[in-house]
Amino acid sequence: MNKIVVIFFVGILIFSCGSKKRVVHKRQDNRTNTEQKDNMNTPTNVPKVTTKTYANATEKYIDTFKEIAQEEMRLYNIPASITLAQGILESGSGNGRLSVEANNHFGIKCHNWTGDKIYHDDDEKGECFRKYHDAKYSYRDHSLFLTMRSRYSKLFTLKKGDYKGWAKELRAAGYATDKKYPQKLISLIERYNLHEYDKEVLGHETYHKEVEHNHVNGDENQMANNEEHVVSKGDTLYSISRKYNLTVEELQNMNGLRNTNIGIGQVLKVK
Structure with a gap:
C-alpha cells in the first residue's frame, strides 16, 4: 500500500513539473516572437532629427534664402549679398506683414500685376502689393524689377563683387528715398558676412580681382558720380539747382529740358 501511495505522489510531481516546463517554454516563445515583430517594424539607419537653432531672426532668414539669392545672382548678375540685405531690411527679417501674409519680401507693388x-499702408493708405504663393517668386520679381527698368541700368556696369557700389547706386537710382539706405545695406552685409555668398558664386580668385579693381577705381567713380544727379522722390529742378549752386535755367540748358518736369530715376548733368 505504501508503495502505491509513493508512486502516486511521484507521478503527480512529474506531471506538475512537465506542465510548468511546457508553460515556461510557451511564454519564452511568445516573448521571442514579440521581439522579432518589434525588430521587423523598427527601421534601421534612421537619421536623427535635429532642430537648428539661430541666434536671431536675421540669421534664420539668411540661412533660409541664401541659396535662392545665389541662384538669382547666377541668372541676373545681382550680388547675392545685396539681394539678401534688401530682403532683410525690407521684410523685417521675414517678419513684416507683407512677407508673412503675401510672401512679398521686397515691397513690390501691383503695377500691371x-x-x-x-x-497695405505704405506711402499712401491701402496701396496694392503683389501676393506670391512662394517667397522664391518674390526674389525672382526683385531680379526682374532691377534688370528690366532702364533707371537701374548703371547697376549692371558695376562689378558683382562691389556690394558697396551697388548699395550706393541703388539709392542714387531712386530705389529708396532714405539717405542712409546704402549704409544700412552695407552694415548688414558686413555684420553677417553676406559677401561670402558672392564669393561662392564668383569663385575666390574672381572675387578678389573685382575687389582690387574697385579699390583702384573708387576715386574715379566718385568723381563721375559728383557730375550727375539721379532724381529721387521729392526732388524738383529748383531744389536740385540749389544743391549744386545752379539756376533752374542753367540746369535745363545742360540737360536739354524744355520745362520743369522730371521723373524719379532720371539722371541729370549738374556739372
Missing part, C-alpha cells in the same frame, strides 16, 4: 493682391 494680374495675380493675387494684398493691400
